[in-house]
Amino acid sequence: MKTKQDEKMNLLEEYMQEMKKQPYAESQLIGILHKAQELYGYLPEDVMEAIAYGMNIPAARIWGVASFYHYFNLEPVGKYTLSLCLGTACYVKGAGKILDRMREYLNVDVGQTTEDRLFTLQEARCLGACGLAPVLMVNDRIYGKLTPDSTIELLDKLKKDAK
Amino acid sequence: MGDSVTTNQPIEKRPRKQVEYNIILCSGPSCLHNKSSELYTEIVKQLEAFNCQSKVEIILSGCLGMCARGPIMVINPGYILYGDVGVNDVHDIIKGHIVDKTPFSQKVIHEDHLFNRFYRVFGDVKFFGKQMRIALRNCGIIDPEKIDDYLSVRGYEALAKVLTDYSPAEVIHQIQDSGLRGRGGAGFPTGLKWKLTADAEGEVKYVICNADEGDPGAFMDRSAIEGDPHSIIEGMLIGGYAVGAKKGFLYIRAEYPLAIKRLEKALTAAREQNFLGDNILGSNYSFDIEIRLGAGAFVCGEETALIQSIEGERGMPRPRPPYPSVRGLFDKPTLTNNVETWANIPVIILDGAKWFSTIGTKSSKGTKVFAVAGNVENTGLVEVPMGTTLREIIFDICGGIPGNRKFKALQTGGPSGGCLTEDSLDTQVDYESLAKAGSFMGSGGMIVMDDTTCMVNVARYFLEFTQNESCGKCTPCREGTKRMLEILTRITDGRGEVKDIEKLERLGAMISKASLCGLGRSAPNPVLSTLSKFRNEYEDHILHKKCTTGSCQAMLTYSINDQCIGCGACIRVCPVNAIKGIKRNPHTIDSELCIKCGECMKVCKFRAIDRV
Numbered sequence: 037m038k039t040k041q042d043e044k045m046n047l048l049e050e051y052m053q054e055m056k057k058q059p060y061a062e063s064q065l066i067g068i069l070h071k072a073q074e075l076y077g078y079l080p081e082d083v084m085e086a087i088a089y090g091m092n093i094p095a096a097r098i099w100g101v102a103s104f105y106h107y108f109n110l111e112p113v114g115k116y117t118l119s120l121c122l123g124t125a126c127y128v129k130g131a132g133k134i135l136d137r138m139r140e141y142l143n144v145d146v147g148q149t150t151e152d153r154l155f156t157l158q159e160a161r162c163l164g165a166c167g168l169a170p171v172l173m174v175n176d177r178i179y180g181k182l183t184p185d186s187t188i189e190l191l192d193k194l195k196k197d198a199k
Numbered sequence: 200m201g202d203s204v205t206t207n208q209p210i211e212k213r214p215r216k217q218v219e220y221n222i223i224l225c226s227g228p229s230c231l232h233n234k235s236s237e238l239y240t241e242i243v244k245q246l247e248a249f250n251c252q253s254k255v256e257i258i259l260s261g262c263l264g265m266c267a268r269g270p271i272m273v274i275n276p277g278y279i280l281y282g283d284v285g286v287n288d289v290h291d292i293i294k295g296h297i298v299d300k301t302p303f304s305q306k307v308i309h310e311d312h313l314f315n316r317f318y319r320v321f322g323d324v325k326f327f328g329k330q331m332r333i334a335l336r337n338c339g340i341i342d343p344e345k346i347d348d349y350l351s352v353r354g355y356e357a358l359a360k361v362l363t364d365y366s367p368a369e370v371i372h373q374i375q376d377s378g379l380r381g382r383g384g385a386g387f388p389t390g391l392k393w394k395l396t397a398d399a400e401g402e403v404k405y406v407i408c409n410a411d412e413g414d415p416g417a418f419m420d421r422s423a424i425e426g427d428p429h430s431i432i433e434g435m436l437i438g439g440y441a442v443g444a445k446k447g448f449l450y451i452r453a454e455y456p457l458a459i460k461r462l463e464k465a466l467t468a469a470r471e472q473n474f475l476g477d478n479i480l481g482s483n484y485s486f487d488i489e490i491r492l493g494a495g496a497f498v499c500g501e502e503t504a505l506i507q508s509i510e511g512e513r514g515m516p517r518p519r520p521p522y523p524s525v526r527g528l529f530d531k532p533t534l535t536n537n538v539e540t541w542a543n544i545p546v547i548i549l550d551g552a553k554w555f556s557t558i559g560t561k562s563s564k565g566t567k568v569f570a571v572a573g574n575v576e577n578t579g580l581v582e583v584p585m586g587t588t589l590r591e592i593i594f595d596i597c598g599g600i601p602g603n604r605k606f607k608a609l610q611t612g613g614p615s616g617g618c619l620t621e622d623s624l625d626t627q628v629d630y631e632s633l634a635k636a637g638s639f640m641g642s643g644g645m646i647v648m649d650d651t652t653c654m655v656n657v658a659r660y661f662l663e664f665t666q667n668e669s670c671g672k673c674t675p676c677r678e679g680t681k682r683m684l685e686i687l688t689r690i691t692d693g694r695g696e697v698k699d700i701e702k703l704e705r706l707g708a709m710i711s712k713a714s715l716c717g718l719g720r721s722a723p724n725p726v727l728s729t730l731s732k733f734r735n736e737y738e739d740h741i742l743h744k745k746c747t748t749g750s751c752q753a754m755l756t757y758s759i760n761d762q763c764i765g766c767g768a769c770i771r772v773c774p775v776n777a778i779k780g781i782k783r784n785p786h787t788i789d790s791e792l793c794i795k796c797g798e799c800m801k802v803c804k805f806r807a808i809d810r811v
Binding site: 063065067069100108 | 493494496509510511670775794797798801
């Protein structure tokens with residue numbers, strides 16, 4: 037049986053074959069990276085290497101291009117980016133404890149993404165919502181006056197919504 | 200100008216489906232964000248409920264420009280403009296307007312700013328208020344996803360005219376005579392650019408549309424593409440014919456998915472009708488367009504960097520000469536124009552260079568689209584003839600500064616521009632006048648700031664942006680902007696040093712002189728222009744550690760005055776327990792503990808908290 041990973045790679049290979057037929061095939065690199073990110077959610081190293089073989093472009097150049105453009109993620113990113121404010125007000129109101137609970141609950145450290153690609157945990161500088169401290173920003177939305185317990189409740193709810 | 204502007208036909212005169220009413224629902228980015236797609240479903244439902252669906256055609260249009268009041272909806276005939284429309288209002292609007300034939304007055308926008316007038320007079324008079332729409336002529340009027348709609352407003356007629364009546368040289372003449380200049384910012388004469396590419400040696404040539412709109416707060420190109428993609432395609436077709444290119448590239452930001460979708464749809468439709476492809480309209484001219492996606496690099500708006508990016512490389516500018524018109528994409532002669540420039544081309548061909556050159560000022564012809572944002576009543580898109588004053592744009596068209604605040608400064612040209620003060624408000628919008636006043640045209644971002652804005656902080660914000668976007672190729676820009684940003688951050692944090700102003704000026708001058716491309720050359724502009732016009736603010740920050748607008752949090756001190764009755768409200772909200780005091784006795788703030796969040800000031804009912 038084919039795994040999901042193989043399927044993605046096949047789709048990418050197919051796309052590259054198509055692009056190779058175009059004049060100046062190498063110029064399609066950014067488009068191919070877009071396709072890879074669309075399939076994988078980010079650009080894993082082995083995928084970039086596969087592109088290097090597939091398109092006959094040095095892997096170093098691919099890395100150079102991928103790291104130049106902000107749009108490409110070189111690390112996996114979750115569906116929800118959790119930016120916990122660690123500004124003074126939030127910290128005093130217990131953001132540190134919340135961070136510990138979140139780390140424990142998600143089993144990731146700051147800057148990492150959970151295995152199910154649902155959550156990316158990040159620290160934030162003051163979000164300017166001190167009145168609501170402590171606050172957590174989930175993608176573009178702000179949740180305030182959190183406690184360790186209510187934060188975990190929120191994560192549970194997000195998990196449910198994602199399904 | 201007589202009858203020359205026939206592209207601006209009102210919607211009733213066009214051969215459309217025979218219906219009594221048109222509902223134009225804005226599907227621009229802001230309105231979509233405000234759930235205009237849910238409105239569509241509700242409109243369809245309500246029309247069916249009242250059994251009048253056969254009387255009405257719904258048109259999903261591009262951005263109408265009045266983003267501040269979105270979602271926007273227009274019902275014709277009558278040009279009644281509805282704003283802030285919620286799903287629950289749809290029932291009342293349909294019942295009132297279409298069943299009972301009286302507009303639902305609660306949601307009608309009455310103010311006589313640009314947009315209302317624009318609709319009342321559009322089609323009969325060329326000057327709707329102080330706006331004039333040439334580049335955006337079809338935006339908000341046609342359905343951008345239907346090629347027939349574009350054809351009904353004389354779409355692709357300019358292409359047909361060019362292919363049958365004009366030689367390539369004659370087309371270039373027309374563009375040169377029109378006086379059109381590049382709308383991307385620098386204002387290079389478009390006709391001359393075309394001529395240089397046409398004269399360059401080589402069999403294979405390319406045409407590029409630069410839709411890598413990256414200035415924060417600017418969305419002119421996005422709206423033009425989302426509202427009227429065919430105009431840009433037609434412009435490129437004419438450009439390709441004039442310079443002898445068979446292939447065009449449309450370089451667009453990946454962050455604009457709707458614009459990309461509409462362009463793809465438009466390209467497919469144009470191919471089906473043989474406006475693109477081989478032997479276009481039976482002529483021996485063949486041309487096709489390929490979309491290439493950007494990937495979030497501001498510097499790729501620079502012509503040579505953009506070319507590198509299309510070639511699949513890191514988007515870094517390269518030195519010129521050789522100029523792209525001689526050696527550009529894949530080392531072939533290449534013509535690059537910005538979205539707005541391309542959108543102007545079909546009109547110039549149809550209505551004539553002579554007509555076009557009557558609009559505007561001596562050196563700048565035609566119109567310019569601006570995205571006006573910041574502290575202004577009507578934020579949105581505005582297209583005005585060159586020569587309109589900044590005061591007219593901000594106060595007459597955009598309704599002035601909200602909340603009775605005072606105008607302080609205007610930033611044009613985005614992060615590469617400069618700021619202009621009250622004294623410059625009567626400056627006419629054209630390339631030379633803006634440059635003389637100390638800013639520049641730029642691609643059309645316009646940020647209005649009122650007296651609550653700290654200019655040092657604004658300069659820091661813009662520099663943070665350019666520093667982040669510096670491609671790193673040349674040292675003055677890569678290192679210089681970083682050092683400048685450090686100094687500015689120090690100043691806004693209250694750690695400024697006396698020599699900082701001098702250092703900023705020296706660094707700024709050096710970066711401007713020594714950088715390779717426009718990004719670096721213009722990066723210090725926001726700092727240098729605020730330094731020359733608001734030097735006192737810098738001095739306040741550095742010498743007195745004071746930010747008069749209260750924007751720079753680190754410099755504020757909160758204290759309690761004798762108005763305090765000792766109610767304890769501030770004690771309860773203070774997140775760091777910095778306020779102490781006994782009930783019914785004046786409280787005090789411990790400035791060592793205070794983190795300057797301002798929560799106490801918000802809850803105090805007695806104005807007992809001072810902030811200096």
